[in-house]
Amino acid sequence: MECVVQGIIETQHVEALEILLQGLCGVRRERLRVHEICLKSGPNLGVVPSEVRLICNLEQTEPTWTVRFIGGAMRGAGAEQLSVLVRTVIESNASKNVLRLFYALGYKLDHELLRVGFAFHFQRGTQMTVTVSSVNKMLQLHATDEAVPVTPGIQMVEVTAPASSETYTEVALAVSSFCEYLAPLLHLSKPGISTGVVPTAAAAAASLMSDGGGTTL
Amino acid sequence: MAAMEGVVQNQPPQPLQQQQPQPIAVERLNDAVQQQLNLKAVKDRATNLFKAISRILEDLDGYARTNTTPKWQDLLSQYSMVNLELFNIVDEIKKVSKAFVVYPKNVNAENAVVLPVMLSSKLLPEMEVEDNAKREQLLQGLQNLQISSQIEKLKARIDMIGAACESAEKVLADTRKAYCFGTRQGIPVVPTLDKAQAAKIQEQENLLRAAVNYGEALRLPADQRQSAPALPMHLVDVLTVGDGVQAFSEASGMYLKNTPVSSSNLTGQSPLMQVSGSQLMGRSAASPGGTNITNFDNTTTSPLPYANSPRSSTTIMNTPSPQQQSQQQKQQQQQQQQQQQQKLMQVPQHQQQQLLAQQQFRQSAMQGLGQLHGQHQMQFSPSLGHQQFQGRQLPSGHVQHGISQNQLNPGSQMNRHLSQFSSAANSALFNAAQTTPNQMIPNMSATMSSQSLLPRMQFELPGNNSQRSHSSQILNDQMFNMGATNTGGMMPLQQQQQQQQQQQHGSQGAFGNMAQNAQNLQSNMVALQGTPQSHANFSQQRQQNQQQ
Numbered sequence: 001m002e003c004v005v006q007g008i009i010e011t012q013h014v015e016a017l018e019i020l021l022q023g024l025c026g027v028r029r030e031r032l033r034v035h036e037i038c039l040k041s042g043p044n045l046g047v048v049p050s051e052v053r054l055i056c057n058l059e060q061t062e063p064t065w066t067v068r069f070i071g072g073a074m075r076g077a078g079a080e081q082l083s084v085l086v087r088t089v090i091e092s093n094a095s096k097n098v099l100r101l102f103y104a105l106g107y108k109l110d111h112e113l114l115r116v117g118f119a120f121h122f123q124r125g126t127q128m129t130v131t132v133s134s135v136n137k138m139l140q141l142h143a144t145d146e147a148v149p150v151t152p153g154i155q156m157v158e159v160t161a162p163a164s165s166e167t168y169t170e171v172a173l174a175v176s177s178f179c180e181y182l183a184p185l186l187h188l189s190k191p192g193i194s195t196g197v198v199p200t201a202a203a204a205a206a207s208l209m210s211d212g213g214g215t216t217l
Numbered sequence: 218m219a220a221m222e223g224v225v226q227n228q229p230p231q232p233l234q235q236q237q238p239q240p241i242a243v244e245r246l247n248d249a250v251q252q253q254l255n256l257k258a259v260k261d262r263a264t265n266l267f268k269a270i271s272r273i274l275e276d277l278d279g280y281a282r283t284n285t286t287p288k289w290q291d292l293l294s295q296y297s298m299v300n301l302e303l304f305n306i307v308d309e310i311k312k313v314s315k316a317f318v319v320y321p322k323n324v325n326a327e328n329a330v331v332l333p334v335m336l337s338s339k340l341l342p343e344m345e346v347e348d349n350a351k352r353e354q355l356l357q358g359l360q361n362l363q364i365s366s367q368i369e370k371l372k373a374r375i376d377m378i379g380a381a382c383e384s385a386e387k388v389l390a391d392t393r394k395a396y397c398f399g400t401r402q403g404i405p406v407v408p409t410l411d412k413a414q415a416a417k418i419q420e421q422e423n424l425l426r427a428a429v430n431y432g433e434a435l436r437l438p439a440d441q442r443q444s445a446p447a448l449p450m451h452l453v454d455v456l457t458v459g460d461g462v463q464a465f466s467e468a469s470g471m472y473l474k475n476t477p478v479s480s481s482n483l484t485g486q487s488p489l490m491q492v493s494g495s496q497l498m499g500r501s502a503a504s505p506g507g508t509n510i511t512n513f514d515n516t517t518t519s520p521l522p523y524a525n526s527p528r529s530s531t532t533i534m535n536t537p538s539p540q541q542q543s544q545q546q547k548q549q550q551q552q553q554q555q556q557q558q559q560k561l562m563q564v565p566q567h568q569q570q571q572l573l574a575q576q577q578f579r580q581s582a583m584q585g586l587g588q589l590h591g592q593h594q595m596q597f598s599p600s601l602g603h604q605q606f607q608g609r610q611l612p613s614g615h616v617q618h619g620i621s622q623n624q625l626n627p628g629s630q631m632n633r634h635l636s637q638f639s640s641a642a643n644s645a646l647f648n649a650a651q652t653t654p655n656q657m658i659p660n661m662s663a664t665m666s667s668q669s670l671l672p673r674m675q676f677e678l679p680g681n682n683s684q685r686s687h688s689s690q691i692l693n694d695q696m697f698n699m700g701a702t703n704t705g706g707m708m709p710l711q712q713q714q715q716q717q718q719q720q721q722h723g724s725q726g727a728f729g730n731m732a733q734n735a736q737n738l739q740s741n742m743v744a745l746q747g748t749p750q751s752h753a754n755f756s757q758q759r760q761q762n763q764q765q
Contacts, residue, residue, distance in 0.1 A: 006429070008422045035451065038432055056451050063451035099455050109442075111432035135428055137435045141442050142456075144449040150428045150435070151421045191430050194422050196415065203396045 001164055003084040003171045005179060007157045007188035007195055014132060014155055016205030017185050018118065021130055024181055025122035032133055033058045034115045035144050037099065042106035052107065054098055058144070065094045074168075083179075084172045085190040086163065113137055114147040117155065125174035128161040157186060259310060266302050273299065 009017055018029065035056040040049045055066040071088030073079070079086060117133025134155045136147035159179060163171035179188045184204035187195040198204075273295050280287040307320060321332050328335075340348060356367060427433035448456060 008425060058451055096455050111435035113435050135425060141437060142448055142452050151425045154421045154425055156425055156429055197418050207396045
């Protein structure tokens with residue numbers, strides 16, 4: 001399971017967000033370049049198509065593949081009160097043959113996207129990951145080198161934290177309290193709920209980017 | 218000063234009359250004098266008290282030694298005297314220098330000894346050194362001056378630091394105002410976006426969120442779904458295998474590779490083997506019967522020209538894929554540790570050759586499952602076709618023989634064992650297998666007679682494959698072709714198959730692939746591993762068989 005929130009930020013403020021995150025997380029940022037291939041199962045595997053995502057991390061010299069299944073989100077009154085989305089996620093590392101395997105099983109390519117940006121993995125009450133990336137689409141099949149952003153002026157920010165059915169409340173709390181620190185720059189919400197941009201983003205970004213001034217003692 | 222007034226009358230020679238040094242003198246000196254006086258007095262009184270107490274203690278001691286009853290009245294009066302004296306001392310201290318005197322309140326036998334150390338104001342040596350070092354640091358450059366100027370300089374330093382802090386605060390406040398963060402007290406001024414811009418951004422946001430979460434706007438229309446001329450690095454070797462992106466079927470696991478079964482120790486009573494036997498029968502029954510085991514359909518209909526397909530040329534088949542090879546190596550290492558039934562593992566050379574021959578044969582015969590006559594079709598590994606694999610005698614025409622009997626030539630043993638089967642038992646098993654395809658057939662031993670039904674199979678199977686003994690697992694496994702039969706007996710035997718390693722290359726590979734494709738092998742493995750006794754049974758049975 002994981003707790004997840006998403007938000008958007010204008011591309012011009014991404015650098016300021018990075019500075020803020022650097023200060024909040026205390027770890028070095030990691031570059032992110034991920035080719036995400038979303039597969040849908042064919043009719044031979046059942047009436048209801050299932051979806052599986054193959055994530056290829058292109059950042060290292062040796063690309064690593066991960067299989068990711070995103071399950072349904074938690075429902076109910078309790079889930080509505082949470083400000084984060086709690087959903088089942090099953091992830092596993094895989095070899096590079098995973099794509100062939102899924103094709104062999106009957107899965108078909110549904111869509112693919114390329115995320116380029118950076119990520120922070122840190123601990124703040126619980127393990128958390130913040131990714132800021134521009135989502136790019138490919139005009140030709142698998143042409144990752146010629147990917148263009150879906151929305152050039154806006155980038156996607158995602159905060160995820162792994163959780164279990166016993167710990168999700170604490171994790172949700174940790175995630176939402178972390179998100180409050182990002183409030184000057186962006187608002188984060190459950191995936192699917194739009195937030196708009198934050199009006200103070202420009203000022204906050206400006207202050208983060210400037211060196212602040214100060215007298216010497 | 219409190220110290221000044223603290224002089225109590227009942228103090229012994231109170232040198233208060235001693236003239237105080239000039240009042241204009243430094244405070245410190247005055248204090249010091251006072252302290253000096255009082256301390257001396259207090260010390261004297263304390264010493265007296267101490268002497269009195271020790272006297273009393275001695276008396277008590279005497280009483281104890283002579284064992285006489287002390288005069289309690291006396292003792293009590295002495296105690297009260299001592300008590301009063303102590304109280305007076307403490308009182309005095311309080312009046313004199315309550316600011317900087319510490320006296321023990323709760324003394325008992327435990328801490329009496331340590332109290333003087335704890336009360337002493339002299340620092341521990343380390344602490345003293347530290348203290349001195351810090352003082353040095355602070356007064357660097359100032360020590361040569363007079364004390365007053367030292368104080369002045371230190372004060373100046375403190376003032377400077379204070380001023381710096383204030384200016385920093387000021388800067389922060391100014392910046393806050395400038396960037397409209399709002400002061401703690403005031404109402405923040407929030408800049409707003411104009412409507413058009415907000416709408417545009419909203420639209421973009423929806424687009425982005427939909428793209429990330431649902432894949433909208435990312436799907437290529439069908440006509441554009443051709444691969445780019447140059448695939449990116451990470452997809453180059455993944456996709457260009459030559460058999461097309463969508464149609465590729467990873468067939469390596471689906472076919473029986475050269476499974477390394479040289480001899481089996483399965484005996485009739487072994488539940489594992491019996492299960493596998495039934496599974497075999499069930500499996501083979503399905504194919505000709507056309508029941509709904511889809512994996513058969515897969516195997517029968519998958520196209521030929523795949524590199525890993527066992528149906529392609531035999532040469533390719535016999536070359537284990539790298540995966541298989543690594544699997545083999547692992548398994549070889551595992552097996553090298555087992556020595557229990559080595560004798561059972563001995564497979565004569567000619568039998569092994571036959572094994573290879575059978576493998577090739579088998580591959581070509583994959584298609585016609587259920588056709589027994591003349592076609593030495595083995596659905597499972599050639600090991601099953603090994604001459605020692607017995608007990609596969611099924612009602613001909615109905616059930617796929619696990620072994621193409623004709624191939625098991627050095628078959629004198631085989632024939633003998635085969636004859637032990639009663640067709641009744643076989644058909645019973647077969648029917649049972651058919652009706653309960655997805656369940657473990659529990660009473661295999663019951664259904665099978667006490668004959669040594671199961672052939673003596675020696676498997677050099679990797680651990681993964683042993684997991685396949687679970688009949689439901691096997692029957693459901695799409696990739697399964699051979700595993701069922703072997704897995705029953707494989708598990709216990711796998712440990713002993715050192716000798717078979719060379720010949721069993723390909724077979725091991727097959728298992729490795731199958732294992733990869735199966736998902737719940739783990740549970741089966743556990744189940745299997747819980748039957749070590751069958752192993753023993755095997756050996757026993759085998760011996761029995763031999764004797765027969």
